[in-house]
Amino acid sequence: MTLESAGSSSDLCLNGLVIKPGEQVLTRLVISRLPSGTVIDIPVHVFRALEPGPTVLLMAGLHGDEVNGIETIRRLIRRQLLQPLRGTILAIPILNIYGFLNFSREVPDGKDVNRSFPGNPRGSLASRVAARFMREIMPLIDYGIDFHTGGAARANISQIRCLLHQDAETDALAEAFAAPFTLHAGLRPGSLRETAMQQGRRIIVYETGESLRLDEPGIDLGIAGTFRVLQHLGMVAEAAPPARPSVVCLRSTWLRAKYAGLFHSLVHLGQYIEKGQVFGAVADPYGETSVRLESPVAGYIIGLNHMPVVNQGDALVHVGRTDSAPSRSDLGVPFEEKPAKPQDIETEEDEEAGEAPEK
Numbered sequence: 001m002t003l004e005s006a007g008s009s010s011d012l013c014l015n016g017l018v019i020k021p022g023e024q025v026l027t028r029l030v031i032s033r034l035p036s037g038t039v040i041d042i043p044v045h046v047f048r049a050l051e052p053g054p055t056v057l058l059m060a061g062l063h064g065d066e067v068n069g070i071e072t073i074r075r076l077i078r079r080q081l082l083q084p085l086r087g088t089i090l091a092i093p094i095l096n097i098y099g100f101l102n103f104s105r106e107v108p109d110g111k112d113v114n115r116s117f118p119g120n121p122r123g124s125l126a127s128r129v130a131a132r133f134m135r136e137i138m139p140l141i142d143y144g145i146d147f148h149t150g151g152a153a154r155a156n157i158s159q160i161r162c163l164l165h166q167d168a169e170t171d172a173l174a175e176a177f178a179a180p181f182t183l184h185a186g187l188r189p190g191s192l193r194e195t196a197m198q199q200g201r202r203i204i205v206y207e208t209g210e211s212l213r214l215d216e217p218g219i220d221l222g223i224a225g226t227f228r229v230l231q232h233l234g235m236v237a238e239a240a241p242p243a244r245p246s247v248v249c250l251r252s253t254w255l256r257a258k259y260a261g262l263f264h265s266l267v268h269l270g271q272y273i274e275k276g277q278v279f280g281a282v283a284d285p286y287g288e289t290s291v292r293l294e295s296p297v298a299g300y301i302i303g304l305n306h307m308p309v310v311n312q313g314d315a316l317v318h319v320g321r322t323d324s325a326p327s328r329s330d331l332g333v334p335f336e337e338k339p340a341k342p343q344d345i346e347t348e349e350d351e352e353a354g355e356a357p358e359k
């Protein structure tokens with residue numbers, strides 16, 4: 001099924017403006033005022049080709065502290081790379097301005113915009129941001145790439161997340177992006193992705209790195225992947241092919257801390273680990289015990305906790321699972337992040353180490 005794009009062949013109406021084919025516009029969606037009276041608005045760049053075609057959204061900062069996506073879209077704009085041959089590109093570097101100002105994922109009342117769709121114009125702040133997006137942006141778009149990072153000191157390897165093998169157009173977007181990893185991710189209630197899907201719009205999520213840290217390789221991969229998606233949609237003439245095929249993970253498992261203490265990782269992002277392989281250790285801070293942790297599953301390390309102080313139940317590593325072990329040639333690692341191995345952590349073996357998969 002192909003959508004009839006609202007703005008594909010004629011004037012596009014956004015924020016009270018009429019934007020014609022061939023025009024480039026920066027407009028600001030006013031959301032509200034801070035207690036100080038400062039107006040909070042969301043800048044939206046619009047790049048229209050003369051030629052009709054699909055409308056694609058590039059958006060970041062839905063979680064305000066996830067700066068890699070913000071920087072990715074900023075570079076695309078700054079370098080004047082968003083010049084579609086056909087159709088329209090909407091670029092929103094920061095949706096959650098409040099979170100960006102406060103170095104926070106959420107808005108000031110603690111709510112997550114990405115659990116607040118479709119929102120309510122008279123609801124709480126997160127709900128108002130979502131509602132404004134739904135009114136102004138969602139009706140215009142056919143496809144979208146939503147840029148995120150890991151949260152709370154957990155880094156994600158560069159990966160596309162989407163519903164895999166359920167919708168041919170979504171599969172094609174993910175395949176075109178060709179991030180180092182492609183992960184099947186179910187739709188969460190209240191998320192942008194779920195709401196878009198219900199309206200027949202396809203949005204894939206690109207994750208790289210962690211919040212409040214710039215991940216240069218991941219930003220480069222994000223720009224390259226975006227170009228491949230635009231090429232797939234006939235909106236740019238050329239895009240560099242990926243360095244290697246994406247590793248597709250249809251399942252994933254979080255390994256969690258059974259013990260509180262200091263976490264030492266013995267793995268790096270992108271590494272393949274075998275079932276039973278030691279991936280780290282948790283030590284008490286007083287030098288009494290150290291317990292090594294074995295993985296109950298085989299797979300790739302696609303997410304890694306960088307916070308050494310862990311509580312029981314904290315997520316330590318995210319293992320992406322493929323149906324078969326990789327061949328040698330698949331084992332190229334996008335990140336060269338090699339942990340130093342502490343000398344004293346393999347003192348005691350815990351029979352039960354290795355957490356049960358998250359349900």
Ligand SMILES: [Zn+2]
Nearest residue numbers: 063066148149
């Ligand atoms: Zn996020």
